[in-house]
Structure formats: C-alpha cells, structure tokens
Amino acid sequence: MAVLLVVYLALVVQLALRLIAVDEPVAKGLGIALFVLPVVGLWALVAEVVFGIRSERLGRMLATEGELPLQDLPRRPSGRIERAAADAAFAQYQAEAEAAPGRWESWYRLGLAYDACGDRRRARGAIRRAIALEGGGRGASD
Template identity: 65%
Template sequence: MRGRIAAVVMSVLLVVYIALVVQKAVLFVVSGEPVAVVLGIALFVLPAIGVFALVAEVRFGLRTQAMVRQLEAEGELPVDDVPRRASGRYERDAADAAFPAYKSAVEQAPDDWRAWFRLGLAYDACGDRRRARQALRWSIRLRRESATAS
C-alpha cells in the first residue's frame, strides 16, 4: 500500500512540476525575444518527456497489478516465503537459492507469461531490478499476445 501512495504522490508532484514548466515555457514564447522563444520551445520538450515517462510507468504498474490479481485468482501466485531483513528487503542468499527454480520454469516454457512473471519477481527478490523489469515487460507482452490469439 505504501508503494501505491508513494507512486500517487510522485505522480502528483510530477504533474505540478510539468504545469509550472509549461507555464514558464508559454511566458518565454509569448515574450517575443528570439532567445526566450527558443528557450520556451525547448522547455516544452521536458514536460513531454515527463508525461511520456509518467504514462509508461502507470501503464506498467496497472498491467503488472492485473497480472498479480489474475495469478492470485488462479492460485498460481508464488508463495512469498523468502526470509526478509528488518528493512523489508529479501535476504539475498535465500533469494538467490530460490532463483534457479524460476529460471528453469522459463526455460521449460518460454512462451508462458506466468513463468516470466514469476521470474521477474525472483529477479526483484535477488535485487536485480533491471532484469526484473525486463522479465515483467516480456510477461506483459506474452500475456497480451496470448489474449489476442484466444
């Protein structure tokens, strides 16, 4: 729940920031001064990048949450029995020990979005956020493809 609240707070702050930057950009463009106009046009690029990033992250979060709900409803959500530290992070050695089973499941069924999703969770538990996001994105893609094929 704290993660969702943090995401909402960060999204609201980003929207406020984007609004302020757009306001300044408009003021620069309307000033008519050549340097200010160029600067104002350049400032429009930053909010565009911010909006793109915000939309992409929200879509990623919503899709992964939908996948969690589906796996939970199917009874296929992996059991979270890896010990955690006081900080809430997984104990690295225990997460590393559980990882090979998830990697093997993907190797046996490379087109199964559920296996890729579980592998993404395993990567996350091992602290490899980059690979976790890659596996989750691949899982989202496979799930979408399987839904369109049905």
C-alpha cells in the same frame, strides 16, 4: 509523486509560454525547447503507470491461482526477502522460464525472482515480457 510531477510539468509549460511571449529570439527558442521536458515527463509518467497497472493485474491473477512465487522464503524485518534465500531459489524460476518461454506466468515469476535478488532492470524486462505474452493471448493454456 505523480501529482507533484504533473504540477511541476504544468509550471514548466507556463514558463515556456511566458518565454515564447517575449520578443527575443533566444527567449522564444528557450520557450519552445522547454516544451520538450513536459512531453517527455508526461510520457514517462504514463508509461510507468500503465506498467504498474498491467503488472499488478498479472500479479493478482497469479495470486488468485495461488501461484505467486517466493511466498515461503524468510524475510527481513522490512518485509523484503532475504537475499541469500532469493539467490538460492532463483535457478528454479530461471529454468521454468527457459522451459516454457511462451507462458507469461513463468516470465512473471522470473521477474519477481530477479526483483528479490536485487536486479531491478532484469526484473522489469521479465515482467514486460510477461505483459506482452499475456496481452498476445497466450497464457496457461499454451
């Protein structure tokens, strides 16, 4: 998908350059405006890739320590955790994050719990907080 997005953005830039080359003020204006789309698209792509790399690194760190949550919960045939089981286990991870707000590990586990419960927006927020805490030099030693 990322490659397709880059190809699409390159085509939009090409179209923008063609419009700028036309001797009509409206076409030039549209061409200049079309440069905004590739800039925003490229920024979003880079932000998502960086988020994915950083969150995967934290996940590998927890897996190495054997501290990944929700591993023993029942799963659907698709591999996703059953929602009722995730909801039942959620309170534990929320309490852990509230008790240790400076530990990236607790926020990462909370993010995985949010994701298992189907709340992707809060899951990403909790994992972003874990990334920021770990990047700030805080961790298991806090």
